[in-house]
Amino acid sequence: MQKGIQTELMQNVLETFHLTIPVTQEVLTELASNFTIETFRSGDIIEKPNTKKSRWYFIEKGLVRTYFYREDAQVTVMFFSEGSCLSVFEKYYYNEPSKFYIEAIEPTQIYALDKKDGDRLRSKYLSVAELHRKMLTQYLMSAQEHLDLLKYESAEARYEKLMERIPDILLRIPSIYVASYLGLTPETVSRVRSRLAKRGPKEPGSNSIEKTNW
Amino acid sequence: MKQQKVDLDFLKACFKAKGVNEGSKEMFEEFASKIEVFSIKKYSVLSKEGDVWGYIGLVKSGILRTYYIKNGKDVTEGFVPEGREFTSLASLYSQKESCLLVAAEEDTIYYRMSYEDIEKLCIKYPAFDLFFQQSMAYKIKMFNIYFEILHLDSADERFNLFSREFPNVVSRVPSIHLATCLGITPETLSRVKSRRYK
Known part of the structure; x- marks a missing residue:
């Protein structure tokens, strides 16, 4: 696997974060040379526990989910699609072991930055430090939205909100993962789906955050 | 409302707790100078629905509770004891109005700093930027714990x-x-x- 992506691709990634600190050509080139492109098939594990390996991922194309095992069963935590980014934060920021898996659930292409390089570059360049801050804030925002969903909404409302936010992507996620993600059983999800189908479509709500992962 | 002095040793301890061992005297002094200290009584409420938060709070002593009113019911999001931060992420990310409410569960002293000042310090001092990122990463860890609890x-x-x-x-x-x-x-x-x- 070769390290280094084209500077144009790097530029595209940076543009999604609206950095206020200008990125010089030097920084752009060095940053681009530290990312790798990787391709995964559906079902491939991108990162697993029990490895020290830790990276930031930017999803160029495809769909991934994070999950952990609780007594032999997988609990799906979050999904990430094009334009979003993620990392296993216990490892990246705290050097702590983590039980999270990252798995591609479609053919997926990502740009990855290894922690070693990330640590070095963010202490070297203010713009890369800002990039990390922005990536963290984006992730936190989505995690907050999802936690609110799990905590405050009824079963039907959870599914409805998800339908509002990510109608197209929802069709791409196997329903067994959707159920786990929403803290519901697959039976409940089926019930809610058919109830909503009978009722008919609502007016689509507006996405409050652009390019959000959820 | 500067009622009390900022405890520099407390700030240094917060840094250490997040694994940040650097930090010059100059940085801590500038950090302290940007902080407003608030002292509130048990059961008082810090915010109201519709506020646009412009700051991050850090609890010095006591414990706060973050919550929402949903369908007329008070639902707690979490608790903020000593050394922990709180803010409305909706406001932090996009300057939107927030429905987040914060109340004190004990008499509490907390420090407040604006997003602008935090951003400026992040740019000026790498150690502060590191502290800030570690704090956000800790919050993510906490969310993961809550996800696990709710599952x-x-x-x-x-x-x-x-x-x-x-x-x-x-x-x-x-x-x-x-x-x-x-x-x-x-x-x-x-x-x-x-x-x-x-």
């Missing part, structure tokens, strides 16, 4: 996980609020507690 089926398991991860909170907050935080009823929580503390 547990048994109330006992939820309570046990919460107590294990937040040992200095359980005895200091009213059961009714701890219950909503865990997604269980107060009655269930009473049963869980009596099973555990027999």
Whole structure:
């Protein structure tokens, strides 16, 4: 696997974060040379526990989910699609072991930055430090939205909100993962789906955050 | 409302707790100079629905509770003891109005700093930027714990996980609020507690 992506691709990634600190050509080139492109098939594990390996991922194309095992069963935590980014934060920021898996659930292409390089570059360049801050804030925002969903909404409302936010992507996620993600059983999800189908479509709500992962 | 002096040793301890061992005297002094100190009584409320937050708070002593009113019910999001930060992420990310409410569960002293000042310090001092990123990463860790709690089926398991991860909170907050935080009823929580503390 070769390290280094084209500077144009790097530029595209940076543009999604609206950095206020200008990125010089030097920084752009060095940053681009530290990312790798990787391709995964559906079902491939991108990162697993029990490895020290830790990276930031930017999803160029495809769909991934994070999950952990609780007594032999997988609990799906979050999904990430094009334009979003993620990392296993216990490892990246705290050097702590983590039980999270990252798995591609479609053919997926990502740009990855290894922690070693990330640590070095963010202490070297203010713009890369800002990039990390922005990536963290984006992730936190989505995690907050999802936690609110799990905590405050009824079963039907959870599914409805998800339908509002990510109608197209929802069709791409196997329903067994959707159920786990929403803290519901697959039976409940089926019930809610058919109830909503009978009722008919609502007016689509507006996405409050652009390019959000959820 | 500068009622009290900022405790520099406390700030240094917060840095250490997040694994940040650097930080010049100059940085800590500038950090302290941007902080407003607030002192509030138990049960008072810091914010109201519709506020646009422009700041991050850090608890110096005492414990705060973050919550929402949903369908007329008070549902606790979490608790903020000493050394922990709080803010409205909706406001932080996009300057939107927030529905987040914050109340004190004990007499509390907290420090406040604006997003602009935080951003300026991040740019000026790498150690501060590191501290800020570690704080955000810690918040993500906390969310993961809450995700895990909410995916547990048994109330006992939820309570046990919460107590294990937040040992200095359980005895200091009213059961009714701890219950909503865990997604269980107060009655269930009473049963869980009596099973555990027999």
